[in-house]
Amino acid sequence: MKIEHIKVTDPFWTKYRAIVKDKLIPYQWSVINDDKEIAIEKENADAYDAVEKSHAVENLKIAAGLSKGHFYGFWFQDSDVYKWLEAVAYALRYAPDKELEGIADSLINIIAQAQEPDGYLDTYIQIEAPEHKFTHVSLSHELYVMGHYIEAGVAYYQTTRNQKALDIAKKMGDCIDANFGPEDNKMHGYPGHPEVELALAKLADETGDAKYTRVAKYMIDQRGTRPNNFFEEQLKNVQAKKIEDPYYGDASKPDPEASYFQNDVPVREMQSAEGHAVRMVYLLTGMAHVARQTGDQSLLAASQRLWEDITQRQMYVTGGVGSSAPKGEAFTFDYDLPNDTAYAETCASCAMSFFAKQMRDARQDADYGDVLERELYNGTISGMSLDGEHFFYVNPLEVDPEASKNDPMKSHVKVQRAAWFGCACCPPNLARLVASVDQYIYTVTDDAIYADQFIGNETTFDNGLTIKQTGNFPWSGDVQFTITADQAVETTVAIRIPAWSRHQYTVTVDGQPLAAELDHGYLKMKRNWISTTQIKLTLDMSVQMVHADSRIKDDVGKTAIQRGPVVYTLEQADNGRHLQANTLPATPEFTVTPDDTTFAVPTMKITANALHTDAATPAGSLYGTPATTLTHKQQLTFIPYFAWANRAPGEMMVWVHQA
Amino acid sequence: MKIEHIKVTDPFWTKYRAIVKDKLIPYQWSVINDDKEIAIEKENADAYDAVEKSHAVENLKIAAGLSKGHFYGFWFQDSDVYKWLEAVAYALRYAPDKELEGIADSLINIIAQAQEPDGYLDTYIQIEAPEHKFTHVSLSHELYVMGHYIEAGVAYYQTTRNQKALDIAKKMGDCIDANFGPEDNKMHGYPGHPEVELALAKLADETGDAKYTRVAKYMIDQRGTRPNNFFEEQLKNVQAKKIEDPYYGDASKPDPEASYFQNDVPVREMQSAEGHAVRMVYLLTGMAHVARQTGDQSLLAASQRLWEDITQRQMYVTGGVGSSAPKGEAFTFDYDLPNDTAYAETCASCAMSFFAKQMRDARQDADYGDVLERELYNGTISGMSLDGEHFFYVNPLEVDPEASKNDPMKSHVKVQRAAWFGCACCPPNLARLVASVDQYIYTVTDDAIYADQFIGNETTFDNGLTIKQTGNFPWSGDVQFTITADQAVETTVAIRIPAWSRHQYTVTVDGQPLAAELDHGYLKMKRNWISTTQIKLTLDMSVQMVHADSRIKDDVGKTAIQRGPVVYTLEQADNGRHLQANTLPATPEFTVTPDDTTFAVPTMKITANALHTDAATPAGSLYGTPATTLTHKQQLTFIPYFAWANRAPGEMMVWVHQA
Incomplete structure (x- = not known):
């Protein structure tokens, strides 16, 4: 069974999705094209000093031979463009816009021209250090940016059937497969910043080509194994060639074979979430996805173990994760969740949403929906102002402006959202999450439809069932499900009863009270659905x-x-x-x-x-x-x-x- | 009126003073002479890595021409020796020891040989950069170490009448007076680390020579004035001569014209305690002392204003001050007193004791004794283990070993005292305070004896009065004063009633209850004392x-x-x-x-x-x-x-x- 069509009708999310479509996407487009002066936050600056540039699209144009100049920005600047493109892909599904689609198509043409014949694409390396292709993936973000393109390309293809968008992604996947793997002529390595694993798994889902899963799994399996001199060899490579490397030149940077990079033990031996939070959770998202694709139970068990570690010992009540700034936007230790020095990066909460979805797809348990809901209504959207044009990187649970100004330990804790960031990972990450929130509402298996989130929608399933969900969530606890089937459909419809309401809720089916034991947090109704059935759920909104x-x-x-x-x-x-x-x-x-x-x-x-x-x-x-x-x-x-x-x-x- | 002789008989402090005399002084002597392997704490190390050296006495020998080699240690390494000598001076008063005195005398001979004919003595400059005498006092510690010698030399002379000890101090004072002052041929500057001001004031008290007060006052008055290009000129000097300077080479070091150095505004305009806590409180100690010597009311008012700022807005309940490690062992802002990231350096609590004493000598108010008592029984002695051989630099109010190990914001918060420090300012500072605790018991004016602290003692005053104070403070609140006068003595005896007992206490005089209004926290008895009078004080020990x-x-x-x-x-x-x-x-x-x-x-x-x-x-x-x-x-x-x-x-x- 699968979803044929879904339309979000929810008042809360419609508003947010309109902000993303009407404000955030145009704003980010102007930013990444340097079309207007933008205020970039200077590190530790009291004010947001204006007029720096993103240069992200320009980097792609230079790599494509369409413009001249030097690369500018962070190594992962390309990903700002790709995450924007991914958000556009999702936004076009709920707000078709030919002009925007035309802009995106043109961008894809530039990206295609920037891509090398073997599929490689990383504008920093191509423009500034072409001899260093894949020579230092332990710290470079080459695989990270290609992963982000793959996600965007797949999503854009799914929306628009733009074949070129998918072809670029496939060529990238082929390039990665050609360069990484167990064979003697390939590199036995994996990236310092996980991301490509989850992207390759998505590419495999779309194309049906298992080789993308295979190389993703290879990177996951290799990670943290010993002896594995991959990073060390890469370091020597780089030093020998004396690359001008913003990372290698600095001895204070973290050891690339350390928990900061989730690289100290093989992933199946990890006992707790460690290191840079976004790296950790992207890795877990890829692990859970690959585990499901390959039926790898030990990999799924490791994913579950770390899910529990994060959600039961290292997560703020807002869903924020990664409590330490000085450790590098990182996880710290169990129950170390200070409110006024929190890091809780917006990206990390987005990543938790992605991870929750992958775990949810692998296992039937309301826990994932509970955590996802916590992220969706709290720690993710707190990253954006309600004008859609100001953003938090850090999401503290307690702020005192005097402390932010005077205490170096709290200088990362801002009291106002910034117009943009030099490191602009968070805004487009949030945009793509909000624009794709419809993907988080239902989980569909062979024999059941699970309603995970109370986001109003009208959805058609390929077995002929339609579900219309209405209400005013999260402000009202009254949620109506109208289930319609022209012809009889036998299946289970399961509704997640949130943990915060599990002690008190009521359900009526066509006006008749329904009392049923919850199964892993779900109220399950196995029926032969015919005509129209009205389910009314009342949650505890005290x-x-x-x-x-x-x-x-x-x-x-x-x-x-x-x-x-x-x-x-x-x-x-x-x-x-x-x-x-x-x-x-x-x-x-x-x-x-x-x-x-x-x-x-x-x-x-x-x-x-x-x-x-x-x-x-x-x-x-x-x-x-x-x-x-x-x-x-x-x-x-x-x-x-x-x-x-x-x-x-x-x-x-x-x-x-x-x- | 003054004290003729005082003997501490107090059980609590006798024990501590025995630790200082029998353990700390011999231990420190062996350390500063590199006589045994000592464990020096490596910054952020999990363990205390052993076998480094102090080299402090050796530096003096090299400067004296008695040994060959290079300077080793911090710029202020000399002060470790001088603070040891000062502690010895006080210890010899309660525990005469000819052997120890002989060792100290020999040390003084070395110091005398190291001193230059003009009185200058700083072994770092003399050994490594003699052309840089006084070229960068904004960051060097030349005046700081000479100040510490002056304190030691005065104290040692007072105990032993070793004239050479005092002469070295006077020559230093003369050297400083010859180099600093308003005259055209002198430097119009002042040190980056205040200390010499309070030392010169002590030298003036001992010698009766007002020029030492004058130069101390000049430095205090010049501090933070604008325009004052002293530091800037010094910086240019240093850069022009390309001195190998561990400070100037590092752009990340704090701006020498900033509040970190109490150098942003003239001292009389300071509204709150700012910057490095020990610098701040040493400066205030000197200010209060010079204000009293010169009758400078505006200087005293500034001292009082900052006293109130510290004790009413920036002091831990333990007496610790300077709450921030990342700001540089510094004061932060009002009411910012985090328990688990506290700095609260042992030296800063010692400095608060010195400051309290100077304020107490200037003004009759029990507040100073209250704060001093808080320091003496809490934040100072917490810096030393009860074996006298392990020390804290940082005195937190909350510790979790897991956080100290894993949280970079708490890496300065140690869970065990170290055997020694590379920067060994705290242990000898505490030693000299404990060894001189008798100086904090009474404050004597022309017409009154104020009993400030409940430290058991037998004291003779020059008017013929003797006071014997007995009890088991701080464990018991019963304190007996036996006041004896062979011939009638008319004077006031005042007893501080501590703030924590001001709501409930009893006093009897020869068995008769005494009820009297407190005057600025003191119970005052103006009498014609004759024969023996028994005063029994009972404090609230609930x-x-x-x-x-x-x-x-x-x-x-x-x-x-x-x-x-x-x-x-x-x-x-x-x-x-x-x-x-x-x-x-x-x-x-x-x-x-x-x-x-x-x-x-x-x-x-x-x-x-x-x-x-x-x-x-x-x-x-x-x-x-x-x-x-x-x-x-x-x-x-x-x-x-x-x-x-x-x-x-x-x-x-x-x-x-x-x-």
């Missing part, structure tokens, strides 16, 4: 006080407010300064109110009674006793976490003290 | 729960346990792991028990009932709800903060969650 595992030091004695899947936060704009001085009572009185005016999207705000501890200890003393502590009543207003930093800069805090 | 100003984020919802002046802490050795998961009730039941066995010094331990939140949220989930939170009762054992890290390495936490 305000929930989330408590963290007590091993997370920073969250002890605090609560995070959640309603449905949406994590809430306090902002200075509503609550004044010194947010940490507020204490919620054990049983606060919450009031939930629709709010259509504060933000560019409708939200619901939550108010609660609290006590604010006044600064006054005995006059002139930092330290007093309980007897000298003064408090006053304060009403707190919580807003959705994803909507923070859309007003004047100020303090923000997710985890609030509770008596 | 266990106190300290709450912090709610603007200190890390301490909200937590309490620090204090009894008398001693701040307590939890250690893993007593309480297991996950200390943060313990919550004290609002009114815990505390039990206080003498403990003579756990540590090398007698202490008292405190136990309290608490709830421990178990890790289990819903199985396999990081986040649950209050309904799923499980707790169990746990008895907590608190030990004095200063005694932490004398057992197996583990977690430590001062601020404990409280319901």
Whole structure:
């Protein structure tokens, strides 16, 4: 069984997808073409100094012989273009646009011209160091950028049937297959930044050609094996040829054979998520996908083990992962989830969404949908302002502007989204996720349709069933499924009951209450579907006080407010300064109110009674006793976490003290 | 009025002073003479790699022409020797030792030979770059090391009447006076690391020669004035001569005209403590001393303003100051006092003690004694193990060994004291403070004797009064003062009532209760003292729960346990792991028990009932709800903060969650 056609009708995501289509995609196009002055964030700068350039499309034109000049930007600058193209591919499905398609077709022509006859394409190497093709994939991003093109090319072909788009991707896959593998005449290596593995798996899915899976699996299997002198040999190569290498010249860069690169042990022996978070989760996404394609149970088990490690020991309540800036946007150790120095890169939450989908496709468990939902409504979209033109790289759970300004440990924690980044990985990553959110709603197996996300849609399946899902999620817990079949269709329809509502929910089928044991978090209905069936699901939308595992030091004695899947936060704009001085009572009185005016999207705000501890200890003393502590009543207003930093800069805090 | 003779009889400090005399002084002597292999802590090393050298005495021998070789160590290596000598000077007062005195005398002979005819002495410059005398005092430590000698020479002369020791100091003072001042032929500058100011003030006190105060005041007054091209000119000097300078070669070093060096505004305009904490507080110590010597009220006001800024906005409950490692052992901003990334250098707490004493000598207020007491019983002596041979540079208020190992932001936070440091400023600083603790007990004015500290002693004053103070402070709050006068002496005896007991204390004079208003925190008794008078003071030694100003984020919802002046802490050795998961009730039941066995010094331990939140949220989930939170009762054992890290390495936490 598979999906024939899906249309998202959801109010929440329609708004976001319109932002992506109408604002983000044109904005990013102008940025990567240097069509307008853009503000690029200088590292540690207090202000966003304007007027630098992206040069990303220009790099491709130079490589294609259509322009002259030097490469500019990061080694992985090409990927900004490809991720934009991938977002366009998805956007054209819900918002056909011939002009945009024409622009994308032209871009693909440039990319085709830039591609070398053997399929290789990396503009940095081609323009600046052609003799260094694949000589240092441990640190270069050659396979990373080609992987991103493969994803984009496949997606664009799927939308438009532009054959050239797919052919470029296949040629890249062929190039990688020709250069990497167990054969003596191939390199026995793998990239320092995983990405190509998940892309090759997608290419195999599209083309049906198993060789792409084979080379992806080869790279996964080789990773971290010993003895494996691949990186060492590459390093010698590079040094011998004295390449001007922004990485190798710097002894302080991390050891390429280290956990930072997920390269210290073979992947099946990994016990916990380590190192650079995006690298780690992209690798896992590829592992899970390849495991499913090849039926490799040990690879799937390793993927599952690390899934559990991340989601049960290393994930913020917002879905953010990778808690450490100084370790390099990296995972750290179990339960180390500081709120005010969090890294929680937008890309890492996007990657978690991709990983969740691959695990979901491999295993029937609502856990994946639970985590995906956490990412979708919190840690991913917090990376973008509601004007679609400002972005966070880092998604903290607590911010104090004074600390961001004065504390070097918090200089990465910004209080305002930037117009663009020199390292612009996050904005297009978020764009392609939002534009493809329809792919995350259903999981279809031979004998069942699983409704994983409550994103309103109208979907036709190839067995003749149609499902229309309506509601006002995440603000309302009332979700209607209208299931229609002209002719009888026997199959199972399963609905994920979210973990936050599993203690309380109701389901009616054509008005009759349905009581059924959940199976791995799913309510399953195996029926002979005929005519129209109305399923009404009512989820628990009461305000929930989330408590963290007590091993997370920073969250002890605090609560995070959640309603449905949406994590809430306090902002200075509503609550004044010194947010940490507020204490919620054990049983606060919450009031939930629709709010259509504060933000560019409708939200619901939550108010609660609290006590604010006044600064006054005995006059002139930092330290007093309980007897000298003064408090006053304060009403707190919580807003959705994803909507923070859309007003004047100020303090923000997710985890609030509770008596 | 002044003190004629003072003898410390206090059980607590006698033990510490014995450690200094019997262990620390011989140990440091062997270290600075490279007599044995010492373990020097490598930065960020997991282990203390052994076998490096101090070379400090050898540097002096080379400069004296008694040995050959190169300078080794930090620029300020000389100061290790001088601080040792100063500690010896104080130790010989309470533990006369002819052999030790002979060693010190020999050392002074070497120092005298190393000193140049004009009084200059800095072995780094003399051995390695003699043409660079005073060419870069903005970053060199020439004036710093000479200042430390001056302190040592004065102290040693005061103890032993070794004239050569004082003459070296006077020659240094003369050299500095000859080179710095407003005259055209002198440098209009001041050192990058303040220290010499406070030393010159001491030299002036001893010699009665006001020129030393004058040059100290000149440097203080010049500091931060604009336009003042002194540092810029020096930088050009150095660059023109291409000195091999470990600082100037490195562009990443802080701007010498910045708040890091307290050099951005004139000292009288400073509004808050900024920059490197030890520099800041040494400067303030010199400012307060010179203000008193010269009657400069604006300088005293500036000192007082910064005293209040530090003690009311930037000081840990342990007395630690300078909360940031990445800013350079520095002050940060108001109420920024993170517990687990604290710097709180031992030297900075020593410096706060020196500053407190100078402020105390300038102004009659118990506040200074309160802060000094906080330093003496907490943040200073925590820098030394109870074996006298291991030391902390950094004194955190919360430690998790896993975080220290894995979190680069906490790599400076050690879980074990080191045997020595490459930068060995802290151990001898603590030694000289402990050895001179008798100087902090009384403040004597023309018409009053102020008993500032409850350190048992027998003291004779030059008006014929003797005071014998006995007790078992800080473990007991019963303090007896026996005041004897053979002939009638009319004067005021004032006793500081500590802030922590000001709400509850009793005083009897010859058995009769005394009720009197406190004057600036002092209980004042103006009498005609004759024969013997018995004063019994009873302080409130109940266990106190300290709450912090709610603007200190890390301490909200937590309490620090204090009894008398001693701040307590939890250690893993007593309480297991996950200390943060313990919550004290609002009114815990505390039990206080003498403990003579756990540590090398007698202490008292405190136990309290608490709830421990178990890790289990819903199985396999990081986040649950209050309904799923499980707790169990746990008895907590608190030990004095200063005694932490004398057992197996583990977690430590001062601020404990409280319901």
